[in-house]
Amino acid sequence: MQQQQQHQCPNCGTPVPFGAKFCGQCGIQLNWQQMPSPVNQQWQPWGGSSQPAFIYNTSGQGRLSVIPYEIKEWNWGAFSFSWLWGVCNSVWISLICLIPFVSLIMVFILGAKGNEWAWQSKKWDSVEHFRRTQRTWRNWAIAVLVLNFIFLLVFAFVELSGQTSTNTTPPPAY
Ligand SMILES: [Zn+2]
Helix, strand or coil: CCCCCCEECCCCCCEECCCCCECCCCCCEEEEEECCCCCCCCEEEEECCCCCCCCCCCCCCHHHCCCCHHHCCCCHHHHHHHHHHHHHCCCHHHHHHHCCCHHHHHHHHHHHHHHHHHHHHCCCCCHHHHHHHHHHHHHHHHHHHHHHHHHHHHHHHHHHHHHHHHCCCCCCCC
16 A cells, blocks of 8 residues: 555644654654545544544444554453353354364454454444453453462362372272
């Protein structure tokens, strides 16, 4: 894709190179958003206090959805809850996780592609709404992980203390 268009810092108006993380003049952090219009697919910077007014919410349009820059990250909720997360986020491909062994691979694909798929398959109010929802899933994933860990510790403790007491019984005679 060619980048002929001049980009300007949304804060101070200084020309900024495409893809720059920060404005060289005022130093604000820049985010980049691709315009979803088929005739005008140029990139636009925004950041700092500027409003991303040109951001179109294209969620829920399948392959036509433009994936916002901000949600391109690992999804712990999808990774941990697999098909359960998928059903709640309209990512039906996650039902593959119901197949044993295949799920072991699928959860990693879900972790990597989860955000993208969820954005494409469901209509979200905003990027913020999307991120809020996925944060909640992540928090539950952490909670379940911690509970599992505690359970495992308790189980190991009970097992160990059980073993020491059974050591007093005579070994089985063969
Ligand atoms: Zn600037």
